[in-house]
Amino acid sequence: MTSDELADFDRKHVWHAFTQMREYEPLLIERAEGCRLFDTDGNRYLDGSASMWCNVHGHRHPRLDAAVAAQLGRVAHTTNLGLSNPTTVLFAERLLEVSPPGLEHVFFTGDGSSAIETALKMAFQFWRQAETPRPERTRFVAIGEAYHGDTLGAIGVGGVDRFTAMFAPLTFEAIRLPSPGGPCPHSGRPAPSLAESLSALDRILAEHRGTVAAIILEPLVQMAAGIYVHPVGFLRGVADLARRHDVLLVLDEVATGFGRTGTMFACEREDVSPDLLCLGKGITAGYLPMAATLATTRLWEAFLGTHAERRTFFHGHTYGGNPLAAAVALASLEVFEEERVLTRLPDKIERLREHCDRLASHPHVGAIRRIGLVAGIDLVADKPSGRPYPWQEQRGMRACLAARKHGAILRPLGDVVVIMPPLSVTLDELDELCLAAESGIDDAT
Numbered sequence: 001m002t003s004d005e006l007a008d009f010d011r012k013h014v015w016h017a018f019t020q021m022r023e024y025e026p027l028l029i030e031r032a033e034g035c036r037l038f039d040t041d042g043n044r045y046l047d048g049s050a051s052m053w054c055n056v057h058g059h060r061h062p063r064l065d066a067a068v069a070a071q072l073g074r075v076a077h078t079t080n081l082g083l084s085n086p087t088t089v090l091f092a093e094r095l096l097e098v099s100p101p102g103l104e105h106v107f108f109t110g111d112g113s114s115a116i117e118t119a120l121k122m123a124f125q126f127w128r129q130a131e132t133p134r135p136e137r138t139r140f141v142a143i144g145e146a147y148h149g150d151t152l153g154a155i156g157v158g159g160v161d162r163f164t165a166m167f168a169p170l171t172f173e174a175i176r177l178p179s180p181g182g183p184c185p186h187s188g189r190p191a192p193s194l195a196e197s198l199s200a201l202d203r204i205l206a207e208h209r210g211t212v213a214a215i216i217l218e219p220l221v222q223m224a225a226g227i228y229v230h231p232v233g234f235l236r237g238v239a240d241l242a243r244r245h246d247v248l249l250v251l252d253e254v255a256t257g258f259g260r261t262g263t264m265f266a267c268e269r270e271d272v273s274p275d276l277l278c279l280g281k282g283i284t285a286g287y288l289p290m291a292a293t294l295a296t297t298r299l300w301e302a303f304l305g306t307h308a309e310r311r312t313f314f315h316g317h318t319y320g321g322n323p324l325a326a327a328v329a330l331a332s333l334e335v336f337e338e339e340r341v342l343t344r345l346p347d348k349i350e351r352l353r354e355h356c357d358r359l360a361s362h363p364h365v366g367a368i369r370r371i372g373l374v375a376g377i378d379l380v381a382d383k384p385s386g387r388p389y390p391w392q393e394q395r396g397m398r399a400c401l402a403a404r405k406h407g408a409i410l411r412p413l414g415d416v417v418v419i420m421p422p423l424s425v426t427l428d429e430l431d432e433l434c435l436a437a438e439s440g441i442d443d444a445t
């Protein structure tokens with residue numbers, strides 16, 4: 001097929017995620033190198049969304065390519081239903097080594113949503129089988145505007161209403177704590193303060209005493225909500241309340257894990273170790289689908305027994321623990337060390353901050369929220385009042401589409417333009433990316 005024929009077939013037959021297919025304009029990326037993407041017409045772009053937030057060390061990294069090739073020479077896929085393979089075990093060992101203390105066991109799945117489903121079901125089943133069983137602990141507390149994936153359990157604890165409100169009748173309802181990470185650009189209401197949030201959570205846990213299984217949250221920053229950065233101390237406060245009320249803490253680091261916020265995991269920043277930790281996206285450096293739910297020994301032990309005792313976790317995904325994915329995930333952890341990826345981040349984070357400071361004076365830029373190597377830039381119709389554009393105008397999407405003409409692939413969240421390159425981005429590339437974003441914003445506003 002010629003590139004026009006490919007685009008035509010794509011437009012008519014390939015149903016794209018989160019995409020209105022009537023308005024979809026195909027763009028086919030044929031190859032990539034480092035932070036550059038090349039389309040079928042030979043145009044080049046900077047990968048400003050890290051290929052949907054998961055690329056870490058750049059594309060076609062020689063170490064990672066070699067790891068996949070080497071594993072292909074052994075076996076591509078087996079199964080983790082009752083058997084294993086050396087590469088997956090080696091990766092599990094390394095992963096648990098770099099993970100927050102207390103997490104000693106790992107359940108592999110294929111994508112972030114299934115890591116969340118796994119955690120929710122584990123937390124639920126845990127209370128039925130705990131040393132002192134508490135089967136009435138069945139509910140979940142989640143944060144307003146949280147995003148935990150698109151499967152039914154994950155949208156039950158999610159709160160990005162523009163994605164999920166329609167499906168409410170199909171799912172269970174979480175108890176919701178308003179996000180302290182706003183202000184919400186859609187509602188315009190101010191976010192509650194740190195103290196207000198934590199006392200609201202304390203009240204919720206007291207009010208629902210004995211019926212809450214777990215609190216689930218994205219630590220430090222709610223990405224899909226619009227890069228809502230929580231006040232310092234919120235995560236620590238939530239963890240303390242979870243402990244005090246004897247409720248499990250589930251952290252969703254699908255987006256924040258693997259260096260995005262400046263440390264390997266976001267929860268390290270507030271010295272918090274959860275009972276269950278969900279990982280995805282960057283786990284294979286953006287190469288292959290894989291996700292994981294890490295658990296403490298307390299959780300693990302509640303599931304041990306003979307078959308007849310029915311304590312088994314009857315849950316799994318066909319490609320969980322896939323050896324090809326494990327091979328590249330293991331190599332990615334080695335690259336983190338060899339290339340001192342985290343040590344080299346502060347300069348890049350600082351450069352992103354400088355660009356954001358400049359962008360803040362743009363006449364149609366409102367708030368900019370930033371943490372580690374990610375920034376969310378609110379587009380506003382009127383700067384003094386912060387009045388948003390009518391959502392139907394899709395200014396965020398228009399700015400990102402316009403940025404393509406200036407050499408960058410970006411993906412918005414509503415009217416929030418997001419800058420989230422691979423961690424391997426160079427300072428020069430970061431300059432180029434931010435200038436392209438700015439030009440796109442100019443064009444669309």
Ligand SMILES: *Cc1c(COP(=O)(O)O)cnc(C)c1O
Binds near residue numbers: 113
């Ligand atoms: C992307 C994401 C998920 C879902 O992961 P998928 O791999 O898309 O299923 C869950 N939680 C967070 C915080 C995410 O960013």
